[in-house]
Amino acid sequence: MTSTTERPASPSVAKSPSWWDRQGDLIMRRPFNEWTFTHMNWLMPSERVARGEVHRPLHYDPHHLDLTYRFEGRDRSLAELHRRTNTTTFVVVHNGRIVHEYYPGVFAGPRTRMQLFSVSKSITSLLVGIALHEGTIDSLYDRVADYRPDFKGTAYEEVTVNNLLNMTSGVGDLEVWDVPDSGIKRFEQAIMGGGDVxxxxxxxxxxxxxGDHFNYSTFDTQVLGWVLEAAAGMSLATYCSDRLWRHLGADRDAYYWLTRARPRSAIGGGSLNATARDLARVGMLMVNDGVVAGRQVVPREWVRRSRGSDQPQLAVGELGPSGYSHYGYSNQWWTLGSACFDAFSGLGVHGQYLFVDHSADVVIVKTSAWPTQDDENRDLETITALRRVADHFATTR
Incomplete structure (x- = not known):
């Protein structure tokens, strides 16, 4: 409150946020986000994640999914799901075959690389699992400062790799997008505006x-990616290509977009772009316990660790204010518990999903262009529908 001896600031002094400061908000608005989510490499610097020399086409065995899911007291069709949740791509794989594929997005198609947002976190987890198996990272209990000395004296100094994987670092406040000066908004502005991320x-x-509490944090995954890069002595994109992407039989190269400021850095918690089919290949790897074409690409135990945790603070319904009540968490994946045994999902803001049901041998990729970053009701409807699709194919095995 202004005292009587102080002069209020002149309206001309206060500056409105510039386009540069607001570009993150602008590119995520509908309907523009249908274009931006398929053209991020036109907007930001990027680094290629090269596919391998061997291409393994996915077999196509189309099914007409004339089924309904029950939500909010009524039966709804998949057409309603796509309309209500702004679907841009929808790919269903069962027993290693594409059984349903639909691209309602204006700019989407089988070869379109989609902005995956925080599904990238789940990919970062796979890369860390590989690095631990190889000995590139020594232990789950190594500290951040062991690899990044520039984090000495910060809240992250003593945080372990395991804390980062389960988002129990205890660092940072709630990740909220609608508060202008929140940590995640300052992070976004630094990434896009050339600041010091x-x-x-x-x-x-x-x-x-x-270790005490779950708090969803893109910062945790960003630090995890930096730890991996420091340990491996190479960029996240190079490591991802060499250890993961080239083994998938992918249709296309993927890419990470990078920070504007140098040294440029991938966002391990949110900047991977790939086709829906290639993301489905990652899901197939998870269904097959980390094996692709007879090769153990990701350690079997790492895949199984991603299906659920025995830590009570990570159980379904126990995540607290930064997690929806229908999820648990483990290893940078969202878990669904005993009601949907062996099902888990990578999730990204604006409605990105890599849903994996190991028991049903079902993988579903859904990308979307929601008008907001988060929406609990849209998310619950989507997960309800995806579980219904998985249940449908589980009964036809």
Whole structure:
């Protein structure tokens, strides 16, 4: 409140946010986001994730999915799901074959690389699992500062790789997109506006004891990616290509978009772009316990660790204010518990899904262009529908 001895600031002094500051908001608005989510390499610097020399086409065995799911007291069709949740791609794989494929997005198609947002986190987890198996990262209990000395003296200094994987670092506040000066908004502005991204993350405060509570955090995954890059001595894109992407039999190269400021950095928590079919190949790897064409690409135990955790604070319904009540969490994947045994999902804002049901041998990729980053009701409807599709094919095995 202004005292009587102070002069209020002149309206001409206060500056409205510039386009540069607001570009993150602008590119995510409907209907523009249907274009931006398929053209991120036109908007930001990027680095290729090269596919391998061997291409393994996915077999196509089309099914007409004339089924309904029950939501909010009524039966709804998949056409309603796509309309209500702004679907851009929808690919269903059962027993290793594409059984349903639909591209309602204006710019979407089988060869379109989609912005996957935080599904990228689940890919980062796979890369860390490979690095641990190889000995590139020594232990789950190595500290951040062991690999990134520039994090000494910060809240992340003593945080372990395991804390980062389960988002129990105890660093940072709730990740909220609708508060202009929130940590995640400052992070976004630094990425897109040429700011110091590492400085934003290093400045995050400690808010809880490490290991005690789940708090969804893109910062945690970003630090995890930086730890991996430091340990491997190469960029996230190069490591992803060499250890994962070239083994999938992918249709196309993927790519990470990078920060504007140098040294440019991939966003391990949100900047991978790939086709829906190639993302489905990642899901098939998860169904097959990390094996592709007879090769153990991701350690079997790492895949199984991603299906669920025995830590009570990570159980379904126990994540607290930063997780929806129908999810648990493990290893950078969202888990669904005993009601949907062996089912788990990578998730990204604006409605990106890599849904895996190991028991049913079903993988579903759904990308979307929601008008908002988060929407609990849209998410619950989507997961309800995806579980219904998986259940349908589980009964036809």
């Amino acid at each position: 590492a400085a934003v993350v290093r400045g995050a405060p400690r808010t809880a004891t490490a």
